[in-house]
Amino acid sequence: MAVFEWLAFSSLWVAAAAGALCAAAGRALGAGQGPGAAVCALAAAGTFAIYSVDRLRDVARDRHTTPRRTAFVERFGGPLRVAIALALAASGALAWQVGARALVVLVPVAALGFFHRRLKRYAWWKPFYVSGAWVAVVVGLPAVALPVPRHLGWVAVILGATILANVVASNLRDDEAVTARFGARVPLRLARGLAASSFLLALLAPAAARPLALVPLATLAVLAPFQPGELYGLIAVDGALLLGAAAACALY
Numbered sequence: 001m002a003v004f005e006w007l008a009f010s011s012l013w014v015a016a017a018a019g020a021l022c023a024a025a026g027r028a029l030g031a032g033q034g035p036g037a038a039v040c041a042l043a044a045a046g047t048f049a050i051y052s053v054d055r056l057r058d059v060a061r062d063r064h065t066t067p068r069r070t071a072f073v074e075r076f077g078g079p080l081r082v083a084i085a086l087a088l089a090a091s092g093a094l095a096w097q098v099g100a101r102a103l104v105v106l107v108p109v110a111a112l113g114f115f116h117r118r119l120k121r122y123a124w125w126k127p128f129y130v131s132g133a134w135v136a137v138v139v140g141l142p143a144v145a146l147p148v149p150r151h152l153g154w155v156a157v158i159l160g161a162t163i164l165a166n167v168v169a170s171n172l173r174d175d176e177a178v179t180a181r182f183g184a185r186v187p188l189r190l191a192r193g194l195a196a197s198s199f200l201l202a203l204l205a206p207a208a209a210r211p212l213a214l215v216p217l218a219t220l221a222v223l224a225p226f227q228p229g230e231l232y233g234l235i236a237v238d239g240a241l242l243l244g245a246a247a248a249c250a251l252y
Contacts, residue, residue, distance in 0.1 A: 008231060009072035010080065011051035014238050018138055019044030020245035021215070025159060026142030027252040028209045029149040034252075035142035039102075042094040043137050046106065049087040050113035052080055066230050101144040109133045127171065131164040138163075154205045155212065158198050162216040165194035166241060169223055170233050188226055195220040211251035218244030 007013050022043035026035030034040075055073050063070045073080065095102050112133050139156045143149040168191040195216045202213030218240040226232070 005072055008234050009069040010076075010083070011048045011055070013235065013242070014051055015044040015048035017238055017242040017245065018047035018134070020242050020249070021134075021138035021159060021163075022142055024212060024215065024245040024248040025139045025155050026146065027249060028155045028212055029139075029142055029152060030146050033146075034249075035145045036098075038094050038097045039141050039145045042091060042098055042102065042106075043141055045087045045090040045094060046110070046137065049084050049091060050110070052084045052087070054113070056080060056084075066234075068230055069234065098141070098145055102141060105136050105140040105144060109136050127164055127167040130167050131160060134163045135160045151206050151209045154201075154209045158202045158205065158209065158212050159215060161194045161198035161201070162219050162244075163241070165191040165198070165216070165219055165223065166237055168194070169226060169237050172226075172228055172233075188223070192220060192223045195223055211248040214247045214251070215241060215244035218247070 019040045022040045023034055026039065027033065029035070055069070056077065059070055059073060091106075095106060112129060135156055139152070139159060143152055168187050172187055198216035199213050199220060202210055202216065205212070219237075222232075222236045222240045226237075
């Protein structure tokens with residue numbers, strides 16, 4: 001049970017998704033050659049740190065939208081802070097190993113993560129800047145690490161649309177601007193449409209990028225029977241990115 005809680009309610013699950021997406025994007029950009037373990041580990045460690053810091057800072061707001069996760073964060077605040085410190089130290093060491101070009105990607109994303117608590121008040125823009133930050137990490141990091149990244153536009157659009165679908169669906173339980181105005185049906189249709197469009201686009205992409213079709217396909221599979229519950233969003237919706245990316249990597 002403790003392991004399940006740490007996967008579901010800490011940032012380990014979403015960090016693993018970031019690492020897997022980075023690996024899949026790197027293989028697509030490198031025509032089957034991965035970006036290296038350090039790049040994927042950097043994406044995962046940085047994601048863990050940013051998401052965990054946000055969950056510790058915004059307990060009051062999250063108590064309404066994710067009460068079980070908030071209870072976990074309050075109960076294990078001490079260990080989470082230690083984990084954040086370790087993740088930040090690992091991120092620094094990995095960034096040094098990857099090289100200075102990684103800072104071009106990481107510094108703006110880190111700044112965005114620091115101001116996320118204030119920026120997410122503007123709920124109309126939240127899906128776009130969150131998705132943009134994810135694309136910068138999972139596509140930008142392998143792109144700057146590879147000598148000659150190929151099909152960068154294809155990879156960025158395929159994964160960007162899929163991640164945007166993920167963010168829109170994840171925000172359905174937050175009663176934010178789009179949901180408050182239109183209800184859950186319209187944003188959910190948008191999320192499904194984005195995932196379906198991304199899947200079709202991947203099928204039309206160059207051969208090196210086609211395995212990425214499994215990422216929007218997995219996302220579409222969990223959005224079809226979508227449930228607004230807390231665990232479904234944290235495990236199934238985010239897990240679709242992880243499993244889809246892992247499956248894509250297996251095809252290279």
